[in-house]
Amino acid sequence: MSRANGPIDITDTWDLRAPERALLAWCVVCIALGFVMLWGSTHVAGGVIDRRDVIPLGLYALSLLALHLMLVTARFRGDQLILVAVAFLSGFGMLAQYRMGSFETQGAVSLNLLLFPLGLLMMGATAIILMRGRYQALAQGHWIWVWAGLSLGLLAVLLVFGQRFRGGVYAAGLVTPSEGLKVTIVLFVAGFVARHAKSLGAWGKGLPLPPWRTLLPLAGFWLVLTGLLVVQRDLGLFIILSIALLTMLFVGTGHLGYLLFGGIGAVALVGVVLRVLPHGERRVTAWLEPFRDPTGGSWQILQGLSGMFSGGLWGEGFGRGSPEYTPIAQLDFIYSVIGEELGFAGCAIVILFFLILFGRGLIVASRARDNDGRLVGIGLVTVLATQTFLNIGGVTKFVPLTGLPLPFISHGGSSLITGFIALGILLAISDGQTAAPPRNRMAKQTQGVSGKGTRRGRRSSAE
Numbered sequence: 218m219s220r221a222n223g224p225i226d227i228t229d230t231w232d233l234r235a236p237e238r239a240l241l242a243w244c245v246v247c248i249a250l251g252f253v254m255l256w257g258s259t260h261v262a263g264g265v266i267d268r269r270d271v272i273p274l275g276l277y278a279l280s281l282l283a284l285h286l287m288l289v290t291a292r293f294r295g296d297q298l299i300l301v302a303v304a305f306l307s308g309f310g311m312l313a314q315y316r317m318g319s320f321e322t323q324g325a326v327s328l329n330l331l332l333f334p335l336g337l338l339m340m341g342a343t344a345i346i347l348m349r350g351r352y353q354a355l356a357q358g359h360w361i362w363v364w365a366g367l368s369l370g371l372l373a374v375l376l377v378f379g380q381r382f383r384g385g386v387y388a389a390g391l392v393t394p395s396e397g398l399k400v401t402i403v404l405f406v407a408g409f410v411a412r413h414a415k416s417l418g419a420w421g422k423g424l425p426l427p428p429w430r431t432l433l434p435l436a437g438f439w440l441v442l443t444g445l446l447v448v449q450r451d452l453g454l455f456i457i458l459s460i461a462l463l464t465m466l467f468v469g470t471g472h473l474g475y476l477l478f479g480g481i482g483a484v485a486l487v488g489v490v491l492r493v494l495p496h497g498e499r500r501v502t503a504w505l506e507p508f509r510d511p512t513g514g515s516w517q518i519l520q521g522l523s524g525m526f527s528g529g530l531w532g533e534g535f536g537r538g539s540p541e542y543t544p545i546a547q548l549d550f551i552y553s554v555i556g557e558e559l560g561f562a563g564c565a566i567v568i569l570f571f572l573i574l575f576g577r578g579l580i581v582a583s584r585a586r587d588n589d590g591r592l593v594g595i596g597l598v599t600v601l602a603t604q605t606f607l608n609i610g611g612v613t614k615f616v617p618l619t620g621l622p623l624p625f626i627s628h629g630g631s632s633l634i635t636g637f638i639a640l641g642i643l644l645a646i647s648d649g650q651t652a653a654p655p656r657n658r659m660a661k662q663t664q665g666v667s668g669k670g671t672r673r674g675r676r677s678s679a680e
Contacts, residue, residue, distance in 0.1 A: 225292055225294070226292070227289060227290065227292065230288075230289045230292045230293070230294070231289050233294065234285070234288065234289055234293075234297060236297055237285065237297035237300060237301060238285060240297070240301040241281045241285060241300075241301060241304055244281065244301065244304045244305045244308055245277070245278045245281060245308070247305070247308075248274065248277060248305075248308035248309065248311070248312055249274055249278075251309070251312045251535060252270075252273070252274050252312060252315070254534070254535040254536065255312070255315065255316055255535050255536045256270065257536075258534060258535060258536030258537050259536060262536075270315075272330065273311055273312075273315050273320060273330060276330065276331070276333075276334045277307075277308050277311055277333065277334065279334070280333070280334035280335075280337045280338060281304055281337065283338060283341075284300075284304075284337050284338060284340075284341045287338070287341045287342070287345065288300075288341060288344070288345070291345045291348070293344060293345060293348055293644075293648060294648055294649050294650075295344060295348065295644045295645065295646075295647040295648040295649075295650070296577055296580075296581055296644060296647035296650070298573060298577045299574060299577045299578060299581070299640065299643065299644060299647070300644065302570050302571075302573045302574040302577065303337075303340070303574060303625060303637075303640055304337070305570050306567070306570050306571070306574070306624075306625040306626060307333050307336065307337060307625045307626075307637075308333075309567065309570075309625075309626060310333060310551075310623075310625050310626035310627070310633075311333045313547075313551055313554065313555065313626055314329065314333075314547060314628055316535065316536060316540075316554070316558075317540065317546065317547040317551070317554070317628070318547075319547055319628050329628070329630070332630050332633050332634070333633070335634075336633050336634055336636075336637035337637065339634065339637050339638060339641065340637040340638065340640050340641040340644070341641065342641070343637075343638050343641025343642060343644075343645065344641045344642075344644035344645045344648070345645075346645075347641070347642060347645035348644075348645045348648035348649075349648060349649070350586070350648075351645070352590060352593070352642055352645045352646055353587060353589055353590065355404050355408075355589075355593070355642070356404050356405075356407045356408035356411065356589040356592070356593055357408060357589060360404070360408065361404070361405050361408030361409055361412070362405075364401040364402070364404045364405040364408075365401075365405045365438055367401055368397075368398050368401045368402055368405065368442065369438075369441060369442065369445065371394055371395065371397065371398070371401075372395060372398070372442070372445040372446070372449065373445065375387075375388060375394060375395060375449070376445060376448060376449055379449075386449040386450070386451070392630065392631055393629070393631040393632070394631060395449070395451060395454060395631075396454075396631040396632050396634075396635040397631075397635055398454065398458065399454075399457065399458070399597075399600045399604075399635050399639065400597070400635060400638055400639055400642070402442075402458050402461070402462075403461060403465075403593060403596035403597055403600060403639075404593060405438075406435070406461070406462055406465050406466075406592075406596060407465060407469075407589060407592035407593040407596055408589065409434075409435055410465050410466060410469035410470070410592055411469060411588045411589045411592055413431050414469050414470055414588065416428055416431040417431055417432065417466065417469065417470045417472075418470035418471060418472050420472060420474060425474055427472075427474060427475070427478065439462065442458070443455060443486070446458075447490055447493075452487070452490065452619060453604075453607060453619030453620055453621040454621075456483075456487070456603070456607065456619065457600055457603045457604055457607070457621075458600075459479075459483050460483075460599060460603050461596045461599045461600050461603070462479070463475055463476055463479040463480065463483070464476075464595060464596070464599045465592050465595060465596050465599075466479070468591070468592060468595050469588070469592050499514050500514070500617045500618050500619075501617050502514070503515040503518060503617075503618070504518070504614065504616070504617040504618065507519055507614070516544065517543060517544050517545075517550060517618075518614060518618065520542050520543040520544070520553075521543050521546070521550045521553035521612050522553070522613075522614060523542075524538065524539070524540065524542070524543060524553050524554065524556065524557035525553050525556035525557055525564075525612075525613070527557055528556045528557040528558065528559070528560040528561070528563075529560050529561070530560050530561050530562060531559075531560040531561075531562055532556070532557065532558045532559040532560030532562070532563055533557060533558055533560075534558060535558050535559060536558065537558060538554065538557040538558040539557070540553075540554040540557065540558075547627065547628040548622055548627055548628055548629060549608060549611070549612070549618070549619075549620050549621060549622055549623070549627060550612055551622075551623055551626055551627045551628070552564065552567075552608065552609055552612045552613075552623055552626075553612050555567060567626070568609070571602075571605055571624075574601075575598055575601065575602045575605075578594065578597070578598035578601075578640075578643055579594075579595070579598055581594055581643060581646055581647040581650065582594025582595045582598060582643075582646070584647075584650045585646050585650075590646045593642065593646065594643055594646050597639045597640075597642060597643055598643070600639065601624050601636060601639060601640075604621050604622075604623075604624055605623065605624055607619045607621050608621050608622065608623045608624075608627070609623070624636045625637075
């Protein structure tokens with residue numbers, strides 16, 4: 218049977234995923250070298266290396282092996298580079314969190330230590346459950362309004378029973394269940410746009426105005442969602458979801474007006490929100506004038522920039538920096554720790570793997586067999602890419618701080634699990650996809666079809 222179109226056995230899948238196996242092995246080698254560097258720095262500083270310090274590396278290697286065997290056993294034929302990119306980033310995140318002491322406990326196994334391996338396995342399980350086109354059911358029929366209701370209900374419950382901490386609203390144990398909206402909102406918007414794509418693309422011919430009657434349910438939902446997010450002061454999540462909404466509307470209809478009008482409306486709304494909420498206004502002030510309050514709201518930004526500046530090109534060495542001077546660096550400022558200890562080179566490697574991840578994700582979305590899969594893929598990639606940009610941009614003072622974690626690297630269970638599930642759906646969309654034929658081959662085929670009859674006859678007989 219053809220590997221692209223028909224069922225294949227485990228042996229064929231094992232051979233098919235050989236490049237993935239080799240690249241995952243290199244990921245383990247690279248992360249192992251990072252652990253060796255940290256252990257060496259600890260030894261030089263007079264610290265003691267315990268046997269339990271090997272546990273994070275062992276769990277990482279075993280989780281990649283289990284993930285690969287899961288996909289082979291399930292005869293999964295999805296994208297391999299996405300898997301390798303997220304494997305490296307999550308391994309790097311596990312290494313960074315080990316460096317920051319996030320796994321240290323009093324003689325017991327920390328639950329934080331299990332987040333990365335469990336997340337990788339959940340990603341594989343999601344891909345297997347939704348492969349062979351089963352992901353299509355997520356954004357079709359009544360499910361789209363189920364996702365909408367679940368999203369609003371989750372925010373409402375969190376607002377009523379949650380607790381405020383550092384300006385945000387959290388569930389018990391400082392868990393952020395609102396992270397799940399990065400998946401549920403994408404599924405809702407993708408299903409809505411795919412169902413009404415023709416109507417949403419029919420703008421007025423005289424005045425270029427969008428079809429308000431078709432947009433009304435979506436606009437009403439978004440107004441309620443915005444209100445709940447503003448009350449919870451989650452401006453970062455609002456920005457991410459709004460960019461994903463506009464991107465999916467543009468991709469689903471092909472009308473540039475959604476980006477134009479939506480962008481103007483979003484900027485105006487953010488301006489109003491910043492005026493209403495002093496929390497957001499303080500962050501903008503700290504971004505524009507960090508030395509105005511160097512020991513207050515701007516302290517984290519200045520310390521992060523100072524650490525990255527001291528790192529230079531190659532960094533001070535893994536484990537030899539001073540990230541303790543940057544408040545809660547293991548969360549939204551982990552990128553500054555990378556810059557301090559691994560320098561510009563380490564930051565460039567991290568950005569390179571993020572670009573590989575997002576680039577392959579866009580390719581997978583563009584090759585989806587249906588409009589639902591294409592929009593879901595675009596939405597999920599947009600969410601992860603926007604979050605990455607806002608985090609790195611905030612740390613480097615390119616944009617105001619939003620408090621968002623760096624995907625797959627920062628500490629934070631809800632964000633990690635949500636990111637892994639999102640990539641599991643993206644991998645399911647890629648299952649069974651074949652590469653597009655090269656242009657020269659397509660040109661030859663076109664010439665063969667449009668050529669003379671004798672040429673077509675010779676071509677047919679040769680085939």
